[in-house]
Amino acid sequence: MKNNGFKYKGKKRLKFRHIYTLTMAVITVVFAWHVLDLLVITPIRATGLVLGTRMDAIEPLETSWLLATEDFGATLGGVDEVSVFWNTGPVVYISVRVEPGSSRTDARNVTREIVDYFIEVSDDVALQYDIQVVASYGNITEQIAENHAAVLQHTHTYNHGFAEAVLSHAEQHPSQANFDRAYGNINSPSSRLLPSIIAIAGEEGLDAMRARLSAIDLVEEEDVYIPEFPQVHQIPPSDIGRFPLWGTWDTDRSRIRWN
DSSP: OHHHHHHHHHHHHHHHHHHHHHHHHHHHHHHHHHHHIIIIIHHHHHHOSTTTGGGTTSOOOOHHHHHHHHHHHHTSTTEEEEEEEEOSSSEEEEEEEEOTTOOHHHHHHHHHHHHHHHHHHTTTGGGGSEEEEEEEOSOHHHHHHHHHHHHHHHHHHHHHHHHHHHHHHHHHSOOHHHHHHHHHHHHOTTOSSHHHHHHHHHHHHHHHHHHHHHTOOOOOOSSSOOOOOOOOOOOOOOSOOOSSEEEEEETTTTEEEEO
């Protein structure tokens, strides 16, 4: 009887081991499937294999269309060079190098002509692609750095002028409200205008503005109306950074959306 009990328990343990092994195998397979789906199947379904399924519904571009577009662009006035780049993917890049000193309007117009021609010569096949364009001249990297410096200078100039206008208004209309506004601009450590005042007028200019503020004699507003400074601090847009111009062809509106 003891031997029979031992054999029964042994079979029981063996059966449990089989169930455990089978369960772990199923869990492993399910886990592996989820990993495969997460890392491989879902990305392929969303974006396709590298240039693979993403291009299934897109007709390939002919090299002759690219070259014809470059040749056509070079014949336009104000254009130095046109380059059409396509790496067999869903995006086409068109770089238009205009003559130095060209206006933004002229650069945009010739770029539009070039894109229109590219679409026409490809018999609308180009519309299946994401067409990215840039109009530029000179050294693009240097232009971007110059644009950044010019925008910063534009900001400093406006901020200093705004602080000066608020102070002048407080001198002409010495109410408590006008004084407080001028004070905040040139004395508050958190003032956004302080760095610009120093950049334009220097520390000496800032000290001179503070001296003018201290010399203001406030008047009572009970019997007389004293207008507050009418403007809000809002830096106006500038025409800085005219080039390079970046854009994308909008198929729905048949035009280039310039950034």
